[in-house]
Amino acid sequence: MTTGVRRRMGVEERRQQLIGVALELFSRRSPDDVSIDEIASAAGISRPLVYHYFPGKLSLYEAALKRASEDLAGRFAEPHEGPLGARLLRVMRRFFDFVDDHGPGFSALMRGGPAVGSSTTNALIDSVRQAAYDQILSHLRVEDPPARLELVVRSWISLAESTALIWLDGRRIPRAELEKQLVHDFGALAAVSAAHDEEMGTLLRRAFKDEPGDGPFGDLIARLVNLAS
Amino acid sequence: MTTGVRRRMGVEERRQQLIGVALELFSRRSPDDVSIDEIASAAGISRPLVYHYFPGKLSLYEAALKRASEDLAGRFAEPHEGPLGARLLRVMRRFFDFVDDHGPGFSALMRGGPAVGSSTTNALIDSVRQAAYDQILSHLRVEDPPARLELVVRSWISLAESTALIWLDGRRIPRAELEKQLVHDFGALAAVSAAHDEEMGTLLRRAFKDEPGDGPFGDLIARLVNLAS
Numbered sequence: 001m002t003t004g005v006r007r008r009m010g011v012e013e014r015r016q017q018l019i020g021v022a023l024e025l026f027s028r029r030s031p032d033d034v035s036i037d038e039i040a041s042a043a044g045i046s047r048p049l050v051y052h053y054f055p056g057k058l059s060l061y062e063a064a065l066k067r068a069s070e071d072l073a074g075r076f077a078e079p080h081e082g083p084l085g086a087r088l089l090r091v092m093r094r095f096f097d098f099v100d101d102h103g104p105g106f107s108a109l110m111r112g113g114p115a116v117g118s119s120t121t122n123a124l125i126d127s128v129r130q131a132a133y134d135q136i137l138s139h140l141r142v143e144d145p146p147a148r149l150e151l152v153v154r155s156w157i158s159l160a161e162s163t164a165l166i167w168l169d170g171r172r173i174p175r176a177e178l179e180k181q182l183v184h185d186f187g188a189l190a191a192v193s194a195a196h197d198e199e200m201g202t203l204l205r206r207a208f209k210d211e212p213g214d215g216p217f218g219d220l221i222a223r224l225v226n227l228a229s
Numbered sequence: 230m231t232t233g234v235r236r237r238m239g240v241e242e243r244r245q246q247l248i249g250v251a252l253e254l255f256s257r258r259s260p261d262d263v264s265i266d267e268i269a270s271a272a273g274i275s276r277p278l279v280y281h282y283f284p285g286k287l288s289l290y291e292a293a294l295k296r297a298s299e300d301l302a303g304r305f306a307e308p309h310e311g312p313l314g315a316r317l318l319r320v321m322r323r324f325f326d327f328v329d330d331h332g333p334g335f336s337a338l339m340r341g342g343p344a345v346g347s348s349t350t351n352a353l354i355d356s357v358r359q360a361a362y363d364q365i366l367s368h369l370r371v372e373d374p375p376a377r378l379e380l381v382v383r384s385w386i387s388l389a390e391s392t393a394l395i396w397l398d399g400r401r402i403p404r405a406e407l408e409k410q411l412v413h414d415f416g417a418l419a420a421v422s423a424a425h426d427e428e429m430g431t432l433l434r435r436a437f438k439d440e441p442g443d444g445p446f447g448d449l450i451a452r453l454v455n456l457a458s
Contacts, residue, residue: 122340147399147401147402148402150395151392151395151396151402154395155391158387158390159387159388159391159418161387162383162387162388166379166383166384172376180425181421184424185417185418185421188414189414189418191417191453191456192413192417192449192453194456195452195453196406196409201456220421223424223425224421226424227423
């Protein structure tokens with residue numbers, strides 16, 4: 001029920017409202033297919049007024065992406081307590097919650113949507129990747145990563161992105177399975193790197209030495225032993 | 230030695246020359262930093278004449294990308310003979326040859342260069358990924374892949390892309406190591422998927438049943454056993 005009284009919003013409040021409306025629309029349809037008219041209509045204001053707050057669709061899109069980026073990066077924060085595999089699994093659940101909530105917007109962005117190639121957009125995407133990278137290193141308790149560890153972590157982050165994109169395209173695999181599989185993929189890629197390089201072996205043995213047999217990494221080893229037999 | 234006689238080139242011949250000149254320049258500096266003036270100068274023609282053959286930098290960039298895409302996709306072709314691991318390793322060598330030859334252009338494109346977001350550019354990038362995907366399925370002798378196999382193959386392709394990009398950023402790891410590691414990563418990601426799903430287990434056991442102990446996949450298992458001990 002509305003009261004019929006329309007309160008005047010402040011500039012920042014109105015901007016935040018429009019960003020929220022845009023993100024809600026982008027969660028159901030690709031930003032390419034959402035017009036400023038629709039955003040204005042959903043916000044209950046006129047099209048020219050939208051342009052008063054955002055000079056063009058790109059600037060509204062970038063503002064929406066900025067809020068979504070901060071939201072996603074915030075979900076990577078995880079207490080430094082308990083086994084690493086279980087921590088990573090919790091983060092993967094929150095990552096898939098985000099992907100689930102922002103499906104079409106996430107796909108459009110990562111596959112090359114309207115704002116891709118803008119330096120603002122690229123910087124925002126990179127900032128999320130960097131947040132994920134920093135979090136993982138902090139949980140591994142590594143401050144000055146060797147090149148091979150950086151490669152494992154950064155390439156796994158891109159694997160997680162592409163896994164999420166492929167999942168969104170039809171959702172043919174239960175997301176809970178993919179969340180766990182990505183944790184296992186991290187362990188597997190780390191193991192391959194450790195199998196190639198002594199320093200990585202030492203580093204990862206130290207990081208994973210307290211993993212319990214019933215955690216995600218213990219589960220991976222049990223599954224692989226079972227597969228091999 | 231030049232003869233001093235400048236032969237007139239036909240339209241298509243001139244276009245091909247300009248594409249070659251552009252790719253050569255993009256192999257040393259990012260396309261963002263290469264001007265039409267430089268391309269004209271390197272080709273020995275005037276700037277207006279470049280615009281006669283390509284209406285703008287984007288169209289020349291797209292034509293160069295098209296040639297590079299066909300070149301790369303062609304390198305994925307591999308005879309269906311011998312162990313799968315060895316085949317994949319040969320393809321990885323040719324892939325890194327390409328990445329090595331086209332460094333700045335490859336980076337700019339994959340990180341969001343001038344033409345990124347153009348539908349032509351995205352379609353060309355997708356066509357190369359699809360060529361890689363089709364090749365891998367044909368070598369696995371799978372015509373109608375289950376969703377989990379598609380996920381493993383497509384997500385590994387993105388892992389290979391990001392590994393190459395990270396390598397280009399400083400070349401701190403010998404490329405031969407990464408070529409082999411990517412083959413091992415494929416085996417590891419496939420094993421994780423097989424450890425989660427019976428159908429994948431059956432499919433991959435069949436595909437890999439003839440792998441020799443001294444091939445890349447046998448080498449991976451030996452390395453992992455050594456790591457675990």
